[in-house]
Amino acid sequence: xxxxxxxxxxxxxxxxxxxxxxxxxxxxxxxxxxxxxxxxxxxxxxxxxxxxxxxxxxxxxxxxxxxxxxxxxxxxxxxxxxxxxxxxxxxxxxxxxxxxxxxxxxxxxxxxxxxxxxxxxxxxxxxxxxxxxxxxxxxxxxxxxxxxxxxxxxxxxxxxxxxxxxxxxxxxxxxxxxxxxxxxxxxxxxxxxxxxxxxxxxxxxxxxxxxxxxxxxxxxxxxxxxxxxxxxxxxxxxxxxxxxxxxxxxxxxx
Amino acid sequence: xxxxxxxxxxxxxxxxxxxxxxxxxxxxxxxxxxxxxxxxxxxxxxxxxxxxxxxxxxxxxxxxxxxxxxxxxxxxxxxxxxxxxxxxxxxxxxxxxxxxxxxxxxxxxxxxxxxxxxxxxxxxxxxxxxxxxxxxxxxxxxxxxxxxxxxxxxxxxxxxxxxxxxxxxxxxxxxxxxxxxxxxxxxxxxxxxxxxxxxxxxxxxxxxxxxxxxxxxxxxxxxxxxxxxxxxxxxxxxxxxxxxxxxxxxxxxxxxxxxxxxxxxxxxxxxxxxxxxxxxxxxxxxxxxxxxxxxxx
Amino acid sequence: xxxxxxxxxxxxxxxxxxxxxxxxxxxxxxxxxxxxxxxxxxxxxxxxxxxxxxxxxxxxxxxxxxxxxxxxxxxxxxxxxxxxxxxxxxxxxxxxxxxxxxxxxxxxxxxxxxxxxxxxxxxxxxxxxxxxxxxxxxxxxxxxxxxxxxxxxxxxxxxxxxxxxxxxxxxxxxxxxxxxxxxxxxxxxxxxxxxxxxxxxxxxxxxxxxxxxxxxxxxxxxxxxxxxxxxxxxxxxxxxxxxxxxxxxxxxxxxxxxxxxxxxxxxxxxxxxxxxxxxxxxxxxxxxxxxxxxxxxxxxxxxxxxxxxxxxxxxxxxxxxxxxxxxxxxxxxx
Numbered sequence: 001x002x003x004x005x006x007x008x009x010x011x012x013x014x015x016x017x018x019x020x021x022x023x024x025x026x027x028x029x030x031x032x033x034x035x036x037x038x039x040x041x042x043x044x045x046x047x048x049x050x051x052x053x054x055x056x057x058x059x060x061x062x063x064x065x066x067x068x069x070x071x072x073x074x075x076x077x078x079x080x081x082x083x084x085x086x087x088x089x090x091x092x093x094x095x096x097x098x099x100x101x102x103x104x105x106x107x108x109x110x111x112x113x114x115x116x117x118x119x120x121x122x123x124x125x126x127x128x129x130x131x132x133x134x135x136x137x138x139x140x141x142x143x144x145x146x147x148x149x150x151x152x153x154x155x156x157x158x159x160x161x162x163x164x165x166x167x168x169x170x171x172x173x174x175x176x177x178x179x180x181x182x183x184x185x186x187x188x189x190x191x192x193x194x195x196x197x198x199x200x201x202x203x204x205x206x207x208x209x210x211x212x213x214x215x216x217x218x219x220x221x222x223x224x225x226x227x228x229x230x231x232x233x234x235x236x237x238x239x240x241x242x243x244x245x246x247x248x249x250x251x252x253x254x
Numbered sequence: 255x256x257x258x259x260x261x262x263x264x265x266x267x268x269x270x271x272x273x274x275x276x277x278x279x280x281x282x283x284x285x286x287x288x289x290x291x292x293x294x295x296x297x298x299x300x301x302x303x304x305x306x307x308x309x310x311x312x313x314x315x316x317x318x319x320x321x322x323x324x325x326x327x328x329x330x331x332x333x334x335x336x337x338x339x340x341x342x343x344x345x346x347x348x349x350x351x352x353x354x355x356x357x358x359x360x361x362x363x364x365x366x367x368x369x370x371x372x373x374x375x376x377x378x379x380x381x382x383x384x385x386x387x388x389x390x391x392x393x394x395x396x397x398x399x400x401x402x403x404x405x406x407x408x409x410x411x412x413x414x415x416x417x418x419x420x421x422x423x424x425x426x427x428x429x430x431x432x433x434x435x436x437x438x439x440x441x442x443x444x445x446x447x448x449x450x451x452x453x454x455x456x457x458x459x460x461x462x463x464x465x466x467x468x469x470x471x472x473x474x475x476x477x478x479x480x481x482x483x484x485x486x487x488x489x490x491x492x493x494x495x496x497x498x499x500x501x502x503x504x505x506x507x508x509x510x511x512x513x514x515x516x517x518x519x520x521x522x523x524x525x526x527x528x529x530x531x532x533x534x535x536x537x538x539x540x541x542x543x544x545x546x547x548x549x550x551x
Numbered sequence: 552x553x554x555x556x557x558x559x560x561x562x563x564x565x566x567x568x569x570x571x572x573x574x575x576x577x578x579x580x581x582x583x584x585x586x587x588x589x590x591x592x593x594x595x596x597x598x599x600x601x602x603x604x605x606x607x608x609x610x611x612x613x614x615x616x617x618x619x620x621x622x623x624x625x626x627x628x629x630x631x632x633x634x635x636x637x638x639x640x641x642x643x644x645x646x647x648x649x650x651x652x653x654x655x656x657x658x659x660x661x662x663x664x665x666x667x668x669x670x671x672x673x674x675x676x677x678x679x680x681x682x683x684x685x686x687x688x689x690x691x692x693x694x695x696x697x698x699x700x701x702x703x704x705x706x707x708x709x710x711x712x713x714x715x716x717x718x719x720x721x722x723x724x725x726x727x728x729x730x731x732x733x734x735x736x737x738x739x740x741x742x743x744x745x746x747x748x749x750x751x752x753x754x755x756x757x758x759x760x761x762x763x764x765x766x767x768x769x770x771x772x773x774x775x776x777x778x779x780x781x782x783x784x785x786x787x788x789x790x791x792x793x794x795x796x797x798x799x800x801x802x803x804x805x806x807x808x809x810x811x812x813x814x815x816x817x818x819x820x821x822x823x824x825x826x827x828x829x830x831x832x833x834x835x836x837x838x839x840x841x842x843x844x845x846x847x848x849x850x851x852x853x854x855x856x857x858x859x860x861x862x863x864x865x866x867x868x869x870x871x872x873x874x875x876x877x878x879x880x881x882x883x884x885x
Contacts, residue, residue, distance in 0.1 A: 073760035084763065091754045102751050105744050106763040113745045120744060163763055297673045333850050347857050356619060356674060360813060361856045363621075367806060367849035427626065481802060485684055488677050523692045530681040537670055 003165055004029040004199045010049050010059030021223045022058070029214070030195050034202045034210040037220030038243055043085070046220060047203045051083045051169050052076050063167065077106065082165035085238040086172040088152045092145030096136055096155060099144050100127045103162030128160055134158045134188070150181035157188070168192070170202040174209060182206065186213055211235065219243070265518065267397055273514025274507070275403040278410030279465040281506035283315040283483065285499060286461035292497025293454045296345060296358045300366035300421055302484030304459045308333055308394070308466025309475045310373055313382055322387035329467045330460040337459025338364065341452040373477045381474040406468050414503060415463060421499060428463055430454055485526065489533040495546025505544060569821050569864055570734070574656035577727050585720050598789050599831035600726045604784025605780070605804070606811040607733055607776040608825035609723035614818030616773045617753030619676045621805055622683030623781050626656050626785040628800030630782030632690070633788035634808065635702045645708045652786040653779055660778025664771045701796030705789040711826065716790035730824070733780055736822050743781055749773055810852045816862030825863060
């Protein structure tokens with residue numbers, strides 16, 4: 001059991017609002033760790049803190065032993081940490097193929113910048129792999145903007161995977177997806193961990209998905225870590241139930 | 255010690271007064287620009303030309319035999335009409351496209367090219383001069399102040415205050431700010447958004463025109479005067495912060511003071527580079543300007 | 552808007568057709584002019600090509616990276632001045648002049664780029680505009696550089712054995728080769744990872760760092776490249792006309808270059824060359840009737856921005872592409 005990501009005492013204040021307060025946990029290598037919590041719990045802020053999108057007010061983030069707190073996105077990627085986006089952030093005016101190729105270019109490690117695109121063998125190979133893995137064959141030449149929502153979400157994950165990161169941060173990967181697409185994505189994410197040994201941290205709203213998929217769950221509530229453990233442990237935890245149940249009760253009385 | 259005081263009194267102070275009178279006009283220009291940008295999200299590259307047109311309209315009105323005061327009164331009205339037509343007829347056509355920012359920039363740039371040549375056609379390429387409408391000067395505190403410059407400062411100051419009141423203290427201003435903030439919401443609340451946009455643009459253009467009229471007796475009037483002035487106006491707006499009225503006023507006054515005082519020590523050739531250098535430094539250190547908010551342009 | 556450079560897998564590229572058309576059109580023109588013993592139109596056409604090079608540099612920034620430069624004439628004029636000085640004061644050698652121009656413009660581009668690249672959108676445009684305004688005013692007031700008169704009396708140079716810049720036809724062909732060479736180089740660049748990265752920056756700069764690359768570096772390289780292209784084009788000017796003046800750095804030149812690009816077709820690279828040729832010709836024709844040709848150009852430009860923002864080649868190329876693709880598809884599928 002070795003930890004790949006270590007979050008220690010991380011916190012951020014937006015003015016007077018303490019969006020995230022003193023959160024610490026670890027993600028194990030090769031496992032799927034999920035962060036869940038009711039609306040407003042601070043999941044997104046936590047995610048942005050870990051991925052370097054916002055600079056924390058307190059705390060540190062360690063990846064594979066080295067500190068990465070608040071690093072710029074390109075530094076993060078070069079350290080082996082890649083992220084996807086909740087609001088699809090693709091190159092919509094470019095074909096699917098090109099989206100993947102741009103992301104796979106990283107594998108060329110600075111070679112072949114001025115040689116024809118087709119001669120970047122590593123990148124080309126990776127693109128083909130990804131197309132197969134994410135079943136995008138018939139859409140390869142389609143502009144990313146013309147894909148269906150579900151396909152775009154899949155492409156979003158594929159793009160963040162292209163550089164062969166050692167850990168993937170997924171920001172609400174099934175956001176807005178249909179039931180069938182969600183099930184497919186669930187299988188995809190599980191395969192990434194089991195077959196490819198990828199470590200995954202995901203933030204999700206879909207509690208069922210998380211319970212099916214994760215090895216380890218961290219529950220957030222009002223900016224703090226409420227509980228953590230295996231899905232079973234977390235589900236049985238009375239505090240967690242109260243946090244979610246309380247929310248559902250409020251919704252019911254509206 | 256006496257020498258220093260004398261220098262302060264007879265060299266620095268007059269220079270600062272000069273700077274202030276020009277500063278007030280620069281602020282008017284910058285206000286127009288920043289209002290158009292802040293409320294419409296449009297970069298008006300033709301703003302300098304509207305300033306020039308204001309001056310030429312004044313020349314024309316004077317040519318008709320009317321007094322300068324008529325020019326001062328009528329020019330903003332005419333300029334507002336021109337601005338309204340420009341916005342409604344041209345700018346709104348590209349307003350809805352995805353590349354709106356680039357297209358409006360290019361469009362207003364094209365309009366500037368056309369307007370400059372129109373001025374050349376109508377008035378010729380030679381500089382024209384307007385007589386100072388309030389000749390002579392007043393002596394105050396042992397210094398001699400040209401009357402007209404005092405007038406410019408006073409008039410300009412009044413207009414600036416009026417603009418501020420209009421934008422922040424009237425329901426008209428509130429309506430405009432609402433339309434800028436959320437176009438669709440305002441429309442569904444009954445705000446006539448297209449007319450508000452056109453009116454705002456007209457207002458900004460009118461301000462540029464007033465600046466043109468006020469400065470016409472001080473500088474001469476020539477077709478490329480707009481292009482020279484627009485860099486100062488944009489620098490002020492950028493340094494003050496795009497869309498910030500407070501920023502435009504402060505940056506405008508500050509920068510013109512810096513220019514006037516520095517012209518005592520360095521040759522006027524370096525005026526523009528100095529201003530430009532300050533603008534670049536501000537952009538590098540604080541891209542949103544002194545009072546602006548990021549997320550624009 | 553689909554990227555015109557990622558060519559359709561079926562059928563030849565429409566842009567290639569436009570390129571061949573341009574090249575052969577130019578050759579036909581040259582032969583015709585020679586046969587008729589003309590000098591004026593050959594020189595005008597050469598000038599159009601030179602400004603076409605400037606337009607290429609603008610399109611690299613605007614159409615490929617997404618940055619609008621309103622002061623590219625700075626590098627064009629810089630190249631012209633350097634070239635004039637080298638030819639007049641040092642040695643009338645074509646290659647020496649070009650080489651030194653390239654170096655000077657690369658350095659200038661680096662400095663200018665570091666200043667300007669931090670900014671985006673309108674801020675970049677204004678910094679670019681401001682830089683050109685400031686430097687051109689300084690040059691205008693510098694007596695050593697001829698002040699407002701510029702530098703005159705630049706000698707003719709031999710380009711290759713048998714062709715010197717005084718020879719209208721010969722120099723036209725030399726310029727054609729150079730400018731088309733720049734074009735071909737840029738087209739090649741667009742098919743390399745470097746060029747694709749620039750396009751990615753234009754399409755969605757925000758995502759690029761998350762792919763592991765710092766956009767700033769690429770934008771800077773593009774800026775330096777554009778400065779060199781503008782400078783090399785500018786270097787040809789004194790060879791053609793025998794003089795340089797501060798007007799070459801003025802906003803008029805930068806503005807015209809942007810107009811050439813928009814009218815010709817932003818992002819197509821060949822479009823700006825067409826734009827430059829068409830508008831130089833138009834300016835000359837209108838200019839023979841009145842001094843107010845700018846207003847005609849300005850009105851045309853405004854119309855294009857409102858009605859045809861993709862420009863001439865930008866609109867025609869996809870249409871042509873469709874026709875070229877048809878034979879490989881079942882006719883019934885339309």
